[in-house]
Amino acid sequence: MTLLSPYLLLFLLVLPALWWLVRAIPPQPRQQRFPSLILLRTLAPVRQNAARTPLWLLLLRMVALSLLILAFSRPLYIPRQDTQAPQKLILILDDDWAAIPHWAERQQNALALGEATLRSGGHVTLLLNAPDSDGHMPHPFQPSDRVALQQFLSGLSPRPWPGDRQALARQIQELTPDLHDTTIVSLSDGLAQTDDDALRTALRSARRIDDIRWPRCDLIRLAIRQDRQLTAQAETLPNCPEQTLRLSGMTLEKNGHFLPQTSAPLPTGTRHALKDLLPDPDSLDAFSLPSVPGPAGMILLPGRTGQHRVGLLRTSGDDTPLTGSSFYLARAMQATTPYQEGTLDSLLPRHPDIIIATDGSLSGSSLGDMLGWVRKGGILIRFAGPELARQSQQDMKGDDAALLPVPLLSGMRQLGGPMSWGNPQKLAPFPANTPFAGLTIPDDATISRQLLAQPTDDLSHHVWATLTDGTPLVTVRQEGRGLIVLFHITPTADWSSLALSGLFPQMMERLITRTPVMQNRNDTARTSSDSLAPWRILNSDRTLIAPSPAVRPILKASEESVDALHPTGLYGGAAQRYPLNLADHQPPLADEVALGQIRPAGQAVPERPLWPALMLLALGLILLDVFLSLARSGLFRIARRAALVLCLGLLGTASLHAATADQTASAPQAVPPAALAIRLAHIQTGDSATDDAVQQGLEGLTRFLNQRSTTHLDSPVGVVPGQDDLAFYPLLYWPVTPGTHLDDAGRAALKTYIQHNGMILIDEMGAGSDMDGTDGHATRAALRAATEGLPFPPLTTLNDQHTLSHTFYLLHEFPGRIAGQPVYVARQGSDESEDVSPVIIGNADWAHAWAVDQSGEHPFAVIPDGENQRTLAYRFGFNTIIYALTGNYKNDQRHYPEMLKRLKNGDDSSPDGTDESEAP
Structure with missing residues (x-):
């Protein structure tokens, strides 16, 4: 144990003086006045007060004060080290996919080794062997103290791709060409790579090399091979004893999550035909070993349906x-x-x-x-x-x-x-x-x-x-x-x-x-199908996430292997996805040749501060002293109440601290995504075909707006009024169908949304048109029932004089998938009114006109004018979003002709002297 502030121990010399002071100044005697001799008969027996403080109470106070002094001197527990800490230490921490097992232990060992060198005044350099997501190696980290090292290590997470030891060797040579006075400690994953010789050559001049290893047989990788039949193998390092794992077959849901469907035992080391393990393996989207962490325990498969255009x-x-x-x-x-x-x-x-x-x-x-x-x-x-x-x-x-x-x-x-x-x-x-x-x-x-x-x-x-x-x-x-x-x-x-x-x-x-489907149909198709853009990436937690901008497409025809720029995941999109797995085009697992002396990984114990515990113990003794002093003074009830209040206070403080910690820990997850970015929303109808089409439509409109303005909208979402918070969305798209129904909670939510300046675009989805094939009465009846009680203003037909028609594009018609349908907006008051319409109602089926699929194509035709009509539909949607975000900021455009006329005349009045603003 060591003390970070040892000079504070000098205050222990004050303890004898305190002893003398307590003995020299005893407690003052209690005085009591008696108003009458008669009262003496009713008095209780007189209790004698001590002339001096009892020895045990004095010792209690001395111990409490000693603990306070020790706590302020900041004592630190230092674990026993087998060897003397080096003055110049380079830590090589493997953080690739093979390091995911025992990752927490690797962090603890790195912290303990670095703390020992920093405590002795040495210099520590921490290197990582896996590149970042952009393909570049992380810069060497050189902490100044223990706190900096601890914070850096706690923020690290293993990468779900292989390491690059050749780039690590170049980094070491550029950092320290001469290693004769440097100790190297490698926290290795134990997996051989093709560039091990380059790293070994770069470290050969080191003063000492220690290679810390974890149990080698804990490294397992799932592989699926297609020979004459589809086979599965749980790969291990050579000469590992056979163990039986559980192989799970899963399907991919629309929300991107995997749902387990079936499972079977899979012994390690040998290949087994999938048809002998799982029923109907062709109907599955992925296989996994739940006991193997990271992407090594998961194999993604091509989709079951929708793979062909x-x-x-x-x-x-x-x-x-x-x-x-x-x-x-x-x-x-x-x-x-x-x-x-x-x-x-x-x-x-x-x-x-x-x-x-x-x-x-x-x-x-x-x-x-x-x-x-x-x-x-x-x-x-x-x-x-x-x-x-x-x-x-x-x-x-x-x-x-x-x-x-x-x-x-x-x-x-x-x-x-x-x-x-x-x-x-x-x-x-x-x-x-x-x-x-x-x-x-x-x-x-x-x-x-x-x-x-x-x-x-x-x-x-x-x-x-x-x-x-x-x-x-x-x-x-x-x-x-x-x-x-x-x-x-x-x-x-x-x-x-x-x-x-x-x-x-x-x-x-x-x-x-x-x-x-035969491949290489023509040059254009080959360019489209062989170059597959990333769709979803598998992270270390085996969750499909959106790829970062640095992830590059893969060539389907080439033997692409997993690296930082081509991580494990699905490429090509939801409709034609192609899997890239960790075991694809990889050699069998092999042991890495030791860089130096192999040391088994022990349970490293980092430095532990002792002053928080000493401080709590000292405060507890002080509270005990207060309670005993009150009890000795005859105030036992007060002492008991004081003890109860102190206990409740301590419990309340602890509970408040725990609640605050929980809220702080969960705060990032409690924030809804809509509060972090602007996005559109649509009210879900319950019909999957309609909801999917509307989602595609808002995706297409969002893409159109982001490409043509500085406004950046995030992906749209579907909401349910009364269940989701609508306050985050500037515009709600409400597709109305004959089955549309709104309960009381949903109606109250929409009413609050409108009263707080929200805007709703209601679309009857072409009800009663030639494309719909019905008279539209059921849809309009559902619209009237759903909007009953909502604070809609009086409506009028939208024309080219309304602000909405020239918010960005100048529009004279407002078609969607169907042309010629009227659009209704709130009736404006005076020309100077700054109010915006809280509701826009139409029957043009804009969502189907805006819709784009995963390949960027438009899956729904528009009639009768084709792509020209689709362009006008996009422009109407563009104007609607700008109108919802900015309001009537272009309301004064109607005065532009008059302003230009006055500028041309050169004065502010008409020739007859009448002010033109007052002329009829």
């Missing part, structure tokens, strides 16, 4: 409810597969992986472009129909024949009905080598019409599904690098009942997600 060719009237082909296909895919609709000219520039063509959607002018796209790696899924049946009657040649998987017979086969002898056929079980294998065929799925394939020698090689009579239902053929798939029926209910069954969506999902 899908385009749907459609023709005029193709989406007619209950009869149109696109109507059935859209509902079969909307639950599991994102897709884009359009013509071939609009889809091909977006480089889709799969195009679905209905009967009649392929015209003669587009056959050549379609065939070229297929031959470069695309997948064409076609459906038969009356027009294809008429074409098959002729001798099709060239591109027509090339876009069919098999030759077709003339005419259409009809099963059942008044003109047929047969009955509708059911589906035969799917072959095992097709994407449909394992699907259950319902009894009510029957085929009444189909196109027949010409019998050929190799027809069976092209069949993926048949009827019970053996005739093909789905055929396929490879064309160049791509595939052509043909359903010999329509996707509607007129040729079969398959479209009405639950089997049809399952077949489409299997066909889209399990059909291999």
Whole structure:
């Protein structure tokens, strides 16, 4: 033990003087006056007071004073050291992924070693072996005292990528070329790297090298390999005893979190087929070893669905409810597969992986472009129909024949009905080598019409599904690098009942997600698909987070390995994500050759200050002295009450301190994200399709605003009035649907929001328009019921004279996905009114016009003016946000023509002397 202020111990010399002072000045005798001799009879027996302070009380006070003096001298407990602390010490702390096990112990050892050198007046340099997230090595840290070292170490966290020992060797050579008087202590992770020789060469001139190691068999890394089958292995260092871990299979939720689904035991050291461990491993998004910390215990997989970009060719009237082909296909895919609709000219520039063509959607002018796209790696899924049946009657040649998987017979086969002898056929079980294998065929799925394939020698090689009579239902053929798939029926209910069954969506999902997409279709597509931008990064806590700006894209075709600029995570986006794992393209784990003398890691105990405990003990003795003194004076009740008050005070102080500490610790997490950045919000409807579209719309509008102004908005969020605090959002987008309902708490929250200058943009989402297909009465009734009781002002139609129409862009119309719909705002009072409209109501469906998907494309078409109309919709949204943020700051623009006229005349009045501001 040492004292940081030893001179304060001189006050112990005062203790004898205090002893003499207490004995020389005894307590004064108590005096009591008696008013009458009669009262003497009722007096209690006289108690004798001591003439001097008792010895035990005097010793108690001496001990309390001694403890105070010792506390103010700041005693410090120093753990016993086996060796003498060096005067010049370099600590090399491994902080890469392999150092995550025993990380807290590494910090304690580094602190204890550094404290010993600093206490003896030496010099300490701390080096880290893992680069920062920007790819640069962290600068050497040279603490001035123990507190600085402790603060630096407590702020460190291990990096989820490998270290760079070659860069560390260069850093050591630049820092101290001559190490003859320097002691090196390496707190190593024990894992061999390719640059170990460079570090060993840089340290060879050191005076002494100590290599502190932790148990080597605690280092485990999960690896998934694809040989003839998918295998899993829990890798360990050589010659480690086998142990059984728990392998967990997880799925990725929309919010970015992993949800465990199944688990199985996995012995370390050997490979095991995943199909033997977990049921249906293809349906999982990640595997993890819960007992292994960090990214070493987790493997990310490509997504199950949505990995292929899908385009749907459609023709005029193709989406007619209950009869149109696109109507059935859209509902079969909307639950599991994102897709884009359009013509071939609009889809091909977006480089889709799969195009679905209905009967009649392929015209003669587009056959050549379609065939070229297929031959470069695309997948064409076609459906038969009356027009294809008429074409098959002729001798099709060239591109027509090339876009069919098999030759077709003339005419259409009809099963059942008044003109047929047969009955509708059911589906035969799917072959095992097709994407449909394992699907259950319902009894009510029957085929009444189909196109027949010409019998050929190799027809069976092209069949993926048949009827019970053996005739093909789905055929396929490879064309160049791509595939052509043909359903010999329509996707509607007129040729079969398959479209009405639950089997049809399952077949489409299997066909889209399990059909291999050929790579390298063309140069443009290769640039788009091979260079994958980071989407989500896996941190040390195995949580997917947004990547930093320093993270670089990866090349899918190259053997990219994990480093600081390419950390473990998912690349390419949510719709086409590609995983990069820690074990990808890495050699087996091997032991690092010792840099010097190996020392096992002990339980290092840093220096501990003793004065807080001594101070508390001294205060406790002083309180005890006060209590005993009051009790000896006959004031036992007062002493008891004083003791109770002191105890309650101490407990209250401790509770307040604990509560304050808890609030301080939780304060950063208690702050809502909306309070830290400006962002838009939308009221959730409960319908996932609508909420997702609105979220995409506000994302697109936010991106548009950030690119064209100095305003920076963060990502928008969905809120529920009455549950979420609305005070942080300058604008609420409220999509109203027939199912919109607002409870009392939500209505009160919106009322408070409006009264505190909040702005709501209400959108009826095109109710009653041609795109909606309804009369809109249900939506308007839901709007009236939901807004009842809200403090909305009288409304008027928005025109080009309103401030909203020229806040930034000059607008004369305000379309969204639908054009020609009126927009209503609050009726303004006088021309000089500074009030802004708290509500904007429209039916243009702006969210679908603003929407962008993960690839930056617009998934929803706008009618009737296409992209020009979308631009106007974006400009209206831009003006609305600026109007919500700044109010009527441009209200005086209406006076600009008059001001320019006066400047041109050169005076402030009209020619007749009348002030023009007062003229009618």
